[in-house]
Amino acid sequence: MESSKEIEERALAWLGKRDSGRWSEADEAEFAEWLRADTAHRVAFLRREAAWEYSARLKAFGVGRKPGVVPPPGEWRISPFFDRRPASAVRAALKRSAPKIAAVAAAVLLAVGVGLYQKMKPTAEAYSTPVGGFASIPLRDGSTIMLNTDSMVRVALTEKERRIELEAGEVFFNVAKDPSRPFLVEAGGRRIVAVGTQFSVRRSGTDIEVVVTDGKVRVEPKFGHGRAELLTAGAVVHTTQNSLLVQKKTPHEADEELSWRTGYLTFDETALTDAVAEFNRYTRRPIIVDDPRLSALRITGTFSASRVGDFVELLKNGFGLQINESDKEIHLNSKGSGD
């Protein structure tokens, strides 16, 4: 009998063959027959196929590179996820709260790229990203924080607690487990408490959105004795000053919500106006939807966050929208709307 490993080898051979483009009707028939012969074949194939499809995320690393020119191993990973200017290879503009160490700011900026920042040990640190920026920052406790566009946090690690203040924007937290030191994120009058987990917090003014991709977190008011809400993986929470709305999604869907971490924005039947608002977070030249009727359009797909132009092009060709670009803004109109 075929072993499970032999079956996987065969599954991989089919996958490679199908990828070759030399795939005849006879191949198709033979393949279908192979799948039919045994459910073990089918599941082995699907398992590898799913993983291979997932590997498409590597494309994030190819952004801004010339096709057909393969960079040497190791060198390409510093490739910025979010735009194509080589000068911005190190994108996180790190700001220090203490002005006296401003002199090392340049060194710190460099350090983000090479991972030396861990050696510096100030007690409170501030990190920020410009519009269109992105930064992944390891903290001394082993946690990692990923800053999305136009974001700022202050980090204070003490022996009793790990306290993060989210001043603006959106940050994903991958929290190292440490039961003796709770991990607190404060944003807009709320506090999110985690022990070892993964979640993101996005803030606009005092409204916050929390997406939990793993483990459990607690959302509670920063001051006073309001209700505390315990959230598990898949929870998406929107809060305003006085309200809190919990949506339950699968952990996978929650993960998709945070696709910005790979440099892409994922939309699934998203209203055009929402998709545009999302893109506008990454650009200084915002897209404006002039015709309110356009908000009925639904967008589905994955787009590079840095390539607003591609997105606009798609709207033009795919939906037949009229595009008017100026230096400051990009205007969207339905065709023949007259102006």
Add this chain to the structure above:
Amino acid sequence: MDEPLHSWFKREVMIHDEALTRYLRRHWPHPEDIHDLRQETYVRLFESARTHIPDAVRPFIFVIARSLMADRIRRQRIVAIDSTGDLEALNVVVDDRPSPERDTTAHQALRRLAEALDCLPAKCREVVWMRRIDDLSQKEVAARLGLSEKTVEGHVTKGMKRLTDAILGEIESSEKQTTGREGGQRDGKQQRD
């Protein structure tokens, strides 16, 4: 006709692949069986999904895995002393979400993937980069690199294996096998020289 089931499997089941492997490793004392057990679990899940797609996939996967392990122990009647305790523990399906080893995040997976890509043999890496990142067809890659299409397909298949191994957390075992074999060939050649 199986298309919807296929995409269901890839979307809703595969996200638990890592947790299933971990569950099996924890409860089954013979690592060499894990591969089989996992495949059998998926076979049963898939067969059952043909009649009815389960609402809660993750617990269902664990239930199947548990019953497979219990079957094996009963069938083989070789109850290793250290696994009897596990069989009892098997009666309780505990999801390990709150444990420190967690499902890999998108970010970790991407890094693993990047590392696996860099660890490929030079030619294979070049082929996979052009095919997967630059989106060139196998034919175009062959033309650019002056290789036969058959050779390119070989490289792609090998790259697929290594990259999917990395995503599926199967780096260790397969890595050893392949490097072992390659190393052997090289040694043989050197002796000849």
